Amino acid sequence: MIEVRDVRKSYGDRVVLDGVSLTVETGDVVCLIGSSGSGKSTLLRCLDLLEDVDDGVIEFEGREISDPLVDPREVRQSIGMVFQAYNLFPHLSVLANCTLAPRKVHGRSKAEAEATARELLERFGLGEHVDKHPDRLSGGQQQRAALVRALCTSPRLLLLDEITAALDPELVGDVLAIVRDLAEGGTTMVLATHEMAFARDVATRVCFLDGGRIVESGPPEQVLVAPEQPRTREFLRRVLPG
């Protein structure tokens, strides 16, 4: 579904992605792990064309989207993205946040968009909060609302950028339960995460990034349990308890 070849990205003289290659098939759940600054977020932003790559090729459903002639907005219509800091629009109610893109970009009617949004919000336990503004919600509720906002356009690929990093531990579970749900439902996802246990559960593949490179990648039981690379081992020793 998505194919990344030798992608390079630098800010000034700081190289953030240094020849990253990655293939994601339909139904895959790819977890990007690695310390802060290893390039996970940048990679996700490049996939959503929020950043221009400096070199390399990104293909989405067989078409090169890193081509400057491609309209990024058209690509983004099939991709959903959720940010670490939720990025909900504070001046709109939860429902209006969720129906903005379906109505203005995807041309759905108000009634249709609201029906979809209500159903999803209900499913993710936000039924009573639809008319509230984001500031009235807890962090976990906001992040769930942000997930629903991304899902309302029925994206074929979902990018999640450390969506639980700003949440306190007891709220993390609620959000991850949704992601697990989606993963079991066959949603294709690429997510940057610090939740190793979660990655082991839901990932079909785990990629360990370090210094802008994918150092090791493979099924979770291999990368997380029996890593081959010394740097992966060192990283896991630091983040895993015990």
Next chain:
Amino acid sequence: MSAPEAPGWSPSDRELERRRVRARLSRRRVAAASLATVVVIGGLAAVVLLSPGWPRVRESFFDGFHARESLPAIVDGFWINVKMFLIAEPLILVLGLALAIVRSSRSPWLVPVRGLAVVYTDVVRGVPTLLLVFLFAFGMPALELQGVPDSSFFWATVALVISYSAYVAEVFRSGIESVHPSQVLSAEALALSRGQTMRHVVVPQAVRRVVPPLLNDFVSLQKDTALVASVSIFDALFTARDYANFNFNYTPYVVVACFFVAMTVPLARLCDWLAARVARRERAGVL
């Protein structure tokens, strides 16, 4: 945007091709912009130049001889406008900010001052600036107060300061109120006093936010210094009017207009640049 060439890396053929495409796209944008500019400017120029009255207008508004003749006197007059602006601007900033802080303060001792500040902004903003200039320039000297100057330049400047400080106070106040409550909360959590919170946390953020609307007020002030022509101060406009009435030619008005434009445009660009710099520094890396 081309990335700097790092050692050990050279762009692939695909990337070079992409850069060529990007360059072509940006050339196309430049061409479209140029074409649009030519069409719009050319159209406007055609409307003016082909109008039936244009020859007469050119004679009475754009006469080279009269422009040269009136120039020295206008330069002298314009210096008065500049001086007035330079004196008034810092005073307005200080007074405006003081008013805004008083209005946002919670200290019980400042309650009467707060009430006065509210009345001040309400009344002053309601009175046309031209009227304030009249009232101060003619009324204040008539009071024959001891120890204050009675020149109309002084009182006209006071009128401008009073009028504009009311506007600027409201701009500052909206900036102060736009700073998120969580900022005040975290300052209080660090045991800062209310005054320290204002001084070190709220006001610096507020000021940055209101730079563009402040600039707007200052451009407006620069032009409004011409209002003092109405109380017979020999500023640029009064000089031009004097010349125009004597020679039956309006060219000096256009000359004065050019002077004002020349003064306001650099200020506008400076403020754009300042705002962009702050944005770059504070939002680096945030999408």
